[in-house]
Amino acid sequence: MAERGLTGNQLKLIAIVTMTLDHLASVIWPGYATHWWLLCLHALGRISAPVFWFLVAEGYRYTRSRRRYAARLLLFAAAGHFAYNFAFGIPFVPFRTSVFNQTSVLWALFWGVIALMINDSPRLAQWQKTLLMIGTTLAAFCADWSSIAVLAILQIHQNRGDFRRQMAGMMASVAIYAAVYAVFIHPVYGLLQLFVALAIPLLARYNGQRGSWPGMKWFFYLYYPLHLLLCGLVRLGLHGDTGVMIGG
Numbered sequence: 489m490a491e492r493g494l495t496g497n498q499l500k501l502i503a504i505v506t507m508t509l510d511h512l513a514s515v516i517w518p519g520y521a522t523h524w525w526l527l528c529l530h531a532l533g534r535i536s537a538p539v540f541w542f543l544v545a546e547g548y549r550y551t552r553s554r555r556r557y558a559a560r561l562l563l564f565a566a567a568g569h570f571a572y573n574f575a576f577g578i579p580f581v582p583f584r585t586s587v588f589n590q591t592s593v594l595w596a597l598f599w600g601v602i603a604l605m606i607n608d609s610p611r612l613a614q615w616q617k618t619l620l621m622i623g624t625t626l627a628a629f630c631a632d633w634s635s636i637a638v639l640a641i642l643q644i645h646q647n648r649g650d651f652r653r654q655m656a657g658m659m660a661s662v663a664i665y666a667a668v669y670a671v672f673i674h675p676v677y678g679l680l681q682l683f684v685a686l687a688i689p690l691l692a693r694y695n696g697q698r699g700s701w702p703g704m705k706w707f708f709y710l711y712y713p714l715h716l717l718l719c720g721l722v723r724l725g726l727h728g729d730t731g732v733m734i735g736g
Contacts, residue, residue: 495698496699545645571713593631
């Protein structure tokens, strides 16, 4: 049974492809256009975030050093910040234009790992954990997918062994994000966030194996900023030095 289904590497490859389609669509056709074919591209793009949340929770469980795992995410979040903001025309200095989308999703993934470390700490009282959890979600608020990424990672980790509860908790968190997005940014694109559900059948096929190529981890860390640099060049070529999404 372990040989069937999808490995972590295969899931990550699917996420890479759908993420790239989504980001390219955002820079080529900016401004929340609602053509049906464009919405389909963005709907496919919703697959990537849940896969990353799921694999971060898996990586946290199996890593040899959780501190080094968090440090690695922080390092690439710093590099990803400049690549992400260049891609979409967002100022490198945060909060000059908005509180939304001020840095990449890697920043939220880093805080998701910190939240898991807090959750599992035997040294902290429950009230301390609660306060620190609030702090991690606030710290991730300015990132792509905002505080919801931290909450989704927590739900996946805390409900390990019960896939239905994992996905229900994730979707409940995303529903909050979709509602806020619909009210404050764009109603159609708010509802579009719920298409993260497209990832659920893929995650259900996860076989618990990393995959045969150990280099996939480093490939993703390098691919993430590089594909964003390409998106930034496309943006400059098509639209000039203009922001193409909220926060830009």
